[in-house]
Amino acid sequence: MTATDTWNVMTRELRPVARDPFSVIFSLLQPLVFLGLFAPLLVGESGASLADTLAWFVPGVLVMIVLFGTGATGSNLQYEMMTGSHERTLVAPLSRTSLLVGRALKEIVPIVVQSLVIVAIAWPFGFRANLLGLLLGLVVLAAFGVGLGSLSYALALKTKNREWMFWAVQQSLIFPLLILSGMLLPLDSAPRWMSAVASVNPVNWVVQAERALLGGDLAASAVGWGVLSASAVCAVGLTVGIRAMRASD
Amino acid sequence: MDAPIIEAEGLTKRFTSRKATVEAVTDLTFSVAQGELVAFLGPNGAGKSTTLRMLTTLIAPTSGRASVVGRDIAREAAAVRARIGYVGQLTSGSFAQRVRDELISQGAFYGMAKAAAAARADALVESLGLSGFATRTVQQLSGGQKRRLDIALGLMHAPPLLFLDEPSTGLDPQSRANLWEHILDLRREHGTTVFLTTHYLEEADRYAERVMVMDQGRVIADDTAAHLKEHLAGDAVTLGLDSPGSADRASSLVAEVTGREVRRVDATTVAVHVADGATLLPTLLRRLDAAGVAVVSATGVPPTLDDVFLALTGRTLREANLSTADAQPDTDPVAASATAEGGDR
Incomplete structure (x- = not known):
């Protein structure tokens, strides 16, 4: 891997985003729907204030952005494998590692932009975030996103020419990860087996870390577990992704 | 080099x-x-x-x-x-x-x-x-x-x-x-x-x-x-004759002139592959005419790479x-x- 190659791959990936920034905002539709239609239900259900509910819910929505946006990013690569431009980059003198890492790092840009937009939208409704906590929270999300994005690319590379299989695997992983993260509903009342699974779900720890960080509780043990989980996803994702890219033809 | x-x-x-x-x-x-x-x-x-x-x-x-x-x-x-x-x-x-x-x-x-x-x-x-x-x-x-x-x-x-x-x-x-x-x-x-x-x-x-x-x-x-x-296919020279008998005689004469194997396409048509069809065709026609064989049609078609592929x-x-x-x-x-x-x- 060379830094130049990685930079060149990343800037290429970012060009369509820079040309059409609205695309980044448009893909916020789904989290906005959850924010607008699910948060009021939570308020009604728990009896807590809107501000308190948002303090609990918004960090989860930020993780949701990563889960859905970055988790699906492999489909872009799969499309480029199908149409031919991936092959072109394989013949260019770029290291395979850079081809993967450059793409994965690009994911940080939409994650940060989208998170800030969600925070800005929730702000007038009483949501408040600790600014240092938000900054650290974005770093944790970025690491988690780079790892998840790499896994998504690896899945795309492994399911070459079988688009349906990419989506089948992706969907059957994402929803259990989502529900078992306590992102939408608290897992307090979950049966014991669910709690057990959730306790080893890295997404759960990232959500809890984001809640602590944005709430200003920077020294909470959940932060440590979240950082560890995000780092682990990042390391595993990059390792698996780079291996898949090296085998790509 | x-x-x-x-x-x-x-x-x-x-x-x-x-x-x-x-x-x-x-x-x-x-x-x-x-x-x-x-x-x-x-x-x-x-x-x-x-x-x-x-x-x-x-x-x-x-x-x-x-x-x-x-x-x-x-x-x-x-x-x-x-x-x-x-x-x-x-x-x-x-x-x-x-x-x-x-x-x-x-x-x-x-x-x-x-x-x-x-x-x-x-x-x-x-x-x-x-x-x-x-x-x-x-x-x-x-x-x-x-x-x-x-x-x-x-x-x-x-x-x-x-x-x-x-x-x-x-x-x-x-x-x-x-x-x-x-x-x-x-x-x-x-x-x-x-x-x-x-x-x-x-x-x-x-x-x-x-x-x-x-x-x-x-x-x-x-x-x-x-x-x-030129080497693998050659020009296709095809002659149409007025009767099966003429075709028989044309066959042996063309084989004699060209030294190549002559194919019988149908009862009254013969064909041969040669390196230079354009100059051979007039010669062939003169020889056949002199021998009293009535030629009713004659074509010389340059080969394509498809002929090459076929030959190979x-x-x-x-x-x-x-x-x-x-x-x-x-x-x-x-x-x-x-x-x-x-x-x-």
């Missing part, structure tokens, strides 16, 4: 998919000199693309070796990649990218400075007739425009050797002619070596100086199109394309992904 720009020795590729092993390319040995324009001709599944993918370092050969622009494809893959241009069968540009952006990215991939890449991108956009489309996304281009962008991307870093895999497949005749003009211009101006695959006979015939005919993983002929046609394999290229369309190792996703192991560079 300079060293050959491509040197392949015993290049072989076997794909294993499930339990079947397919040998896509068998023991290929050849060399290409700098500045040559070589066409790899053969039916689908003949092993043309597999060979190209080995030479461009996309897949590793099962055995054998090759050097491309002086570098070994296995040990110095990165160096090979830096020195070649490659236009694959599909679209090189990413559909979401703008034309000019994609060219500039490509320049960066090959280590070009920003200003140089921008200038080169503009020059290529201009010369490949893409002015006015520079800020369009690839998705918005027509088939011919996409293909011209593919060529532009392959030329961005001015490689001394350009590989083109089926460059004109799917293009209308006008776009195809236009594409060829660009390829030929390129050679004239920069002396670029061009190595391409095609299953269009006319194309190999008309543009390539050297044709390598490939069938079932092997190169079965390698010469100029003119020589191949016993089947026409069209038949070969049909029979192998279902079993094409080049594009079998299972085969292609199951076997390749690449390094980081």
Whole structure:
């Protein structure tokens, strides 16, 4: 891997985003729907204030952005494998590692932009975030996103020419990860087996870390577990992704 | 004389998919000199693309070796990649990218400075007739425009050797002619070596100086199109006679004059393949006339590369394309992904 190659791959990936920034905002539709239609239900259900509910819910929505946006990013690569431009980059003198890492790092840009937009939208409704906590929270999300994005690319590379299989695997992983993260509903009342699974779900720890960080509780043990989980996803994702890219033809 | 720009020795590729092993390319040995324009001709599944993918370092050969622009494809893959241009069968540009952006990215991939890449991108956009489309996304281009962008991307870093895999497949005749003009211009101006695959006979015939005919993983002929046609097929001279009796007499007389085997097409028609039909035909007619054999029709048709292919394999290229369309190792996703192991560079 060379830094130049990685930079060149990343800037290429970012060009369509820079040309059409609205695309980044448009893909916020789904989290906005959850924010607008699910948060009021939570308020009604728990009896807590809107501000308190948002303090609990918004960090989860930020993780949701990563889960859905970055988790699906492999489909872009799969499309480029199908149409031919991936092959072109394989013949260019770029290291395979850079081809993967450059793409994965690009994911940080939409994650940060989208998170800030969600925070800005929730702000007038009483949501408040600790600014240092938000900054650290974005770093944790970025690491988690780079790892998840790499896994998504690896899945795309492994399911070459079988688009349906990419989506089948992706969907059957994402929803259990989502529900078992306590992102939408608290897992307090979950049966014991669910709690057990959730306790080893890295997404759960990232959500809890984001809640602590944005709430200003920077020294909470959940932060440590979240950082560890995000780092682990990042390391595993990059390792698996780079291996898949090296085998790509 | 300079060293050959491509040197392949015993290049072989076997794909294993499930339990079947397919040998896509068998023991290929050849060399290409700098500045040559070589066409790899053969039916689908003949092993043309597999060979190209080995030479461009996309897949590793099962055995054998090759050097491309002086570098070994296995040990110095990165160096090979830096020195070649490659236009694959599909679209090189990413559909979401703008034309000019994609060219500039490509320049960066090959280590070009920003200003140089921008200038080169503009020059290529201009010369490949893409002015006015520079800020369009690839998705918005027509088939011919996409293909011209593919060529532009392959030329961005001015490689001394350009590989083109089926460059004109799917293009209308006008776009195809236009594409060829660009390829030929390129050679004239920069002396670029061009190595391409095609299953269009006319194309190999008309543009390539050297044709390598490939069938079932092997190169079965390698010469100029003119020589191949002259030596392997020859002009087809066909004579129509007024009766079966005349045809019998014509048969023996034509055999005597040409020294070639004469075919009886039907009761009153005979045909022979000869090297120079145009000058032979008047002689034949005079001799037959003198012998009192009544000729009612006479044609002399120059051979096509299809005749060459027929002479070499016993089947026409069209038949070969049909029979192998279902079993094409080049594009079998299972085969292609199951076997390749690449390094980081």
